[in-house]
Amino acid sequence: MVNSNARNGTLRRGFHLGKLGFNLVGSYLGYQAQNVFLGEAERPLRQARFQRRVSQRAREELGNLKGPAMKLGQLVSMGGGILSLEALEELMNLQMRAPGMHASLARAQFKSTLGKYPEELFREFDPEPFAAASLGQVHRGITRNGEKVAIKIQYPAIRTAIENDFKLLRALTLPTRITGHIPAALLAEVERGMLEETDYLHEAQNVEFFRRELRALTYLSIPRVYHEWSGDRVLTMSFIEGESLREFLGREPGAELRDLVGNRLAEMYYTQLHRLKALHADQQPGNFLFRADGSIGLVDFGCVKRLHLDMSEVLTSIIHRSWQQGEVETRRLLGLLAGPQMPYRRARKLLPLLEDTANFLFPQGPATNPTVDFRAPALIKLAESNSKQLFRDRIYPPEFAFVSRAEAGLCHLLRELGAHVNIAAIWSRITAGGCTGTEGTEWTHGITNRKSQI
Amino acid sequence: MKRKSDRKPAAKERGKRVENKANTRRAILRAALKLFAEKGFYRTTTKAISQKAGIAEGTLFNYFPTKEDLALYFFEQELNAVIDWYQHEARIQRATLPEKLFAIIQQSLDRLAPYEEFIGAAILRGLLTPASKLGPWNLQNQERHLRYLRFIREILAQAEAAGEIPQVGELGAYAFGLFHLAMGVHWLRDSSKGKEDTLALMDRCLKVGAHILKQEGWEW
Numbered sequence: 001m002v003n004s005n006a007r008n009g010t011l012r013r014g015f016h017l018g019k020l021g022f023n024l025v026g027s028y029l030g031y032q033a034q035n036v037f038l039g040e041a042e043r044p045l046r047q048a049r050f051q052r053r054v055s056q057r058a059r060e061e062l063g064n065l066k067g068p069a070m071k072l073g074q075l076v077s078m079g080g081g082i083l084s085l086e087a088l089e090e091l092m093n094l095q096m097r098a099p100g101m102h103a104s105l106a107r108a109q110f111k112s113t114l115g116k117y118p119e120e121l122f123r124e125f126d127p128e129p130f131a132a133a134s135l136g137q138v139h140r141g142i143t144r145n146g147e148k149v150a151i152k153i154q155y156p157a158i159r160t161a162i163e164n165d166f167k168l169l170r171a172l173t174l175p176t177r178i179t180g181h182i183p184a185a186l187l188a189e190v191e192r193g194m195l196e197e198t199d200y201l202h203e204a205q206n207v208e209f210f211r212r213e214l215r216a217l218t219y220l221s222i223p224r225v226y227h228e229w230s231g232d233r234v235l236t237m238s239f240i241e242g243e244s245l246r247e248f249l250g251r252e253p254g255a256e257l258r259d260l261v262g263n264r265l266a267e268m269y270y271t272q273l274h275r276l277k278a279l280h281a282d283q284q285p286g287n288f289l290f291r292a293d294g295s296i297g298l299v300d301f302g303c304v305k306r307l308h309l310d311m312s313e314v315l316t317s318i319i320h321r322s323w324q325q326g327e328v329e330t331r332r333l334l335g336l337l338a339g340p341q342m343p344y345r346r347a348r349k350l351l352p353l354l355e356d357t358a359n360f361l362f363p364q365g366p367a368t369n370p371t372v373d374f375r376a377p378a379l380i381k382l383a384e385s386n387s388k389q390l391f392r393d394r395i396y397p398p399e400f401a402f403v404s405r406a407e408a409g410l411c412h413l414l415r416e417l418g419a420h421v422n423i424a425a426i427w428s429r430i431t432a433g434g435c436t437g438t439e440g441t442e443w444t445h446g447i448t449n450r451k452s453q454i
Numbered sequence: 455m456k457r458k459s460d461r462k463p464a465a466k467e468r469g470k471r472v473e474n475k476a477n478t479r480r481a482i483l484r485a486a487l488k489l490f491a492e493k494g495f496y497r498t499t500t501k502a503i504s505q506k507a508g509i510a511e512g513t514l515f516n517y518f519p520t521k522e523d524l525a526l527y528f529f530e531q532e533l534n535a536v537i538d539w540y541q542h543e544a545r546i547q548r549a550t551l552p553e554k555l556f557a558i559i560q561q562s563l564d565r566l567a568p569y570e571e572f573i574g575a576a577i578l579r580g581l582l583t584p585a586s587k588l589g590p591w592n593l594q595n596q597e598r599h600l601r602y603l604r605f606i607r608e609i610l611a612q613a614e615a616a617g618e619i620p621q622v623g624e625l626g627a628y629a630f631g632l633f634h635l636a637m638g639v640h641w642l643r644d645s646s647k648g649k650e651d652t653l654a655l656m657d658r659c660l661k662v663g664a665h666i667l668k669q670e671g672w673e674w
Contacts, residue, residue: 102549104557105657111564112648127545156650156657233650 099155101137103127106153113231118151121229125151131286133300135198140239148239149226150299152200156233159198166191197302200235206301207237213276219264219295240297242289245416251292255418260294262374262419266426268298269410273311273403274430281305283409285416310336311403312431319362319424323351362424371422374414479517479527482507486524491568495521495575522587525576528569530598536562537605551613552660558606559634559656563641563649574642603627619667633659 101109106129110118118125122141129137136154143149196202204225211222223237230236243251253261265288272279280287281303289297314336322329330351331344338347360378363370414421485506489498500521504514518524539561540546546557566573580588587594607627613619622629641652 099657099661101657102553102556104546104549104553104560105653108560108564108653109648109650112650112653155654157646157654160646160651232647 100132101129101153101155105156106137106139109153109156110151110234112156113153113233114229122149122151133302135302136233141236143226149229150223150237150239151229152235152237154198154200154233159195162191162194162198166194193303199232200230201232203235203302204230206304209278210272210276210280210298210301210304214268214271217264217268217271220268221289221295221297223299237299240289240299242291242295242297245285245288245290245413248290249416253292255420257292257294258417259419259421261290261296262414262417262421263426264294264296265410265413265417265419266421266423267430268296269406270315270423270427270430273307273315274427277311278304278306279403279406281406283406283413285413288413305406307403309403315427316431318354318358319427321355321358321364323354362427370424371420373420374411375418475517478507478509478513480531482509482514482517483524483528483531486521487528487569487572490572495525495572520587522576522579525572525588526594526598529576532562532565533598533602533605535565537601540605550664551609551618552657552664554609555630556656556660558609559637560653562634563638563652566638570642573638577638577642599631603631606630619664622667633663 106127107117114121118139118141123144123146124140124142126140129139131138133152135158136152139151139153141149141151204227207223207225211224214220214222221240221242223240226236226238269283280298280301282300287298287300289299291297314333317329317333317336322333330348333354334342334344334347334350337350358364361372363372482503486498486503489502489506493502498521500514501511503524504511507514518527536558540558543557546554549557576588579586580592583589586592589595603624604627607624610619610622610626610630614621619626637652637656640655641649644652646652
């Protein structure tokens with residue numbers, strides 16, 4: 001009896017594994033599913049309990065992982081269904097993750113891309129990765145000239161996997177595309193975005209664009225690309241030294257240093273918005289490296305968003321609270337933000353949100369301290385609820401949602417740092433064309449200001 | 455006295471002759487591989503091979519009566535090279551079982567890459583023509599197969615002893631051999647960039663396979 005039960009369980013699990021195996025290399029979502037499963041297996045647990053839990057967990061996790069795909073399916077099947085922007089956005093923002101590679105696979109993939117093994121090209125190559133990257137992992141290396149490099153290697157065949165998922169998605173969304181509820185162009189745009197991230201040659205261009213355009217910020221290091229050792233699935237860059245935010249904070253840096261770093265982070269962000277009209281779209285802490293002298297490293301340019309929305313004008317309007325200056329100004333700002341398609345009445349829902357944002361980031365009034373304390377708990381709540389509301393009410397052009405999420409990422413960093421930043425001052429300096437970069441003298445100035453005001 | 459001194463040079467001579475023979479075999483193989491890579495397996499004539507190796511065509515037939523014999527010798531050498539490579543790779547020997555097995559297939563495919571067309575032709579002929587000397591069931595292949603199976607079996611036995619997988623026995627090695635063959639065929643037909651599809655497939659199969667063995671046991 002017991003035996004047959006066990007056999008039954010085995011069969012059932014076998015069935016699940018079979019389903020997992022079905023997606024072995026064909027599907028990106030399939031990879032995700034397997035990652036959960038294989039990841040669980042590596043934890044040491046007692047066999048019996050483990051087996052019971054694994055099959056349960058796999059089911060649960062698979063359900064979760066299927067989220068975006070399932071959501072799309074539901075939306076499509078809802079009859080005359082509208083595959084909403086949200087669903088696509090969600091898909092677009094799926095954390096791009098790939099399975100880990102052991103050294104033998106990483107080396108093989110390196111050779112598959114560049115025709116030689118890493119040891120044949122570099123003086124040293126560390127077979128153990130030191131970081132995970134979008135769709136791959138990063139290894140340390142040393143060139144023949146003794147330069148330290150970071151070598152990013154992509155998991156094999158990930159591009160095909162994503163393409164397959166979109167083939168399926170296009171089949172699923174055929175009815176909605178016929179009725180015009182979802183423009184084929186939009187789907188194509190999402191696919192293009194995801195595929196772009198799989199092309200490391202494109203990422204190399206991004207890196208160079210940011211390196212060139214942000215060179216005036218002398219405290220900022222962005223890696224240099226080594227084209228001779230890069231291809232569409234391998235990217236070799238100069239190694240950027242620095243600590244993670246946690247390590248940096250672990251040394252208990254003083255308030256001055258934290259404020260300096262915070263100001264610089266804000267300057268980096270707003271310079272991207274204003275000058276580059278493009279954003280390093282992955283503002284998560286792992287992509288920032290910090291050093292004791294206050295200089296900052298920025299890495300991983302797989303996802304870069306070029307903005308069509310004129311954020312400079314939007315931000316200037318927000319700072320000046322243009323909605324308080326009458327109907328014409330309000331219409332203009334909302335038109336900029338929400339686009340011409342959105343009815344004015346619906347767009348007006350944005351106003352309270354803009355007001356809140358303005359009050360927190362750009363405090364106004366004669367008695368107000370313009371420097372924002374990012375440790376204030378209300379701030380992060382605001383950033384979070386803002387993007388949630390934007391999402392729920394669908395009162396946004398996707399691009400603005402994108403910017404506000406990036407801004408939430410910045411706020412998070414600044415809060416962790418506990419920095420005090422005068423965003424308004426930074427913004428006016430950037431828009432006035434004054435580029436600091438000269439070892440942060442103006443920051444010191446900013447900090448002195450704050451102190452004198454306290 | 456006389457006989458003893460007589461025998462010694464004779465043995466030496468024989469040893470030398472064996473060595474010479476082995477050298478000639480290797481020289482012929484080198485010449486043949488170059489031609490196979492240039493012209494393909496089928497279009498390369500025995501005459502061209504003997505010319506390139508600098509021997510008479512008749513001598514070539516003494517060593518390799520057919521092109522299939524040449525292919526057999528090639529596979530033999532390849533197996534030796536892979537086993538030898540594995541035994542000198544300290545890092546791989548410390549790796550997990552899926553990585554070890556991945557590395558073995560990958561190493562063999564990597565070595566075969568320059569002779570892709572030749573390998574394809576040889577494997578195809580072997581699979582499609584049961585009477586061919588290259589057929590997997592041909593007696594001449596058995597010794598090599600057994601050596602391969604023993605090599606894999608030993609690696610699996612280590613993993614069994616370390617508790618990495620349950621007992622899989624001889625059948626485990628045999629199953630892996632079939633997997634290896636399947637990956638070889640996939641690799642030959644793989645038109646993806648740098649044949650990365652094969653890498654991904656191998657990696658996923660081996661990881662899932664090892665996982666199934668660990669969790670579900672050998673009995674299904």
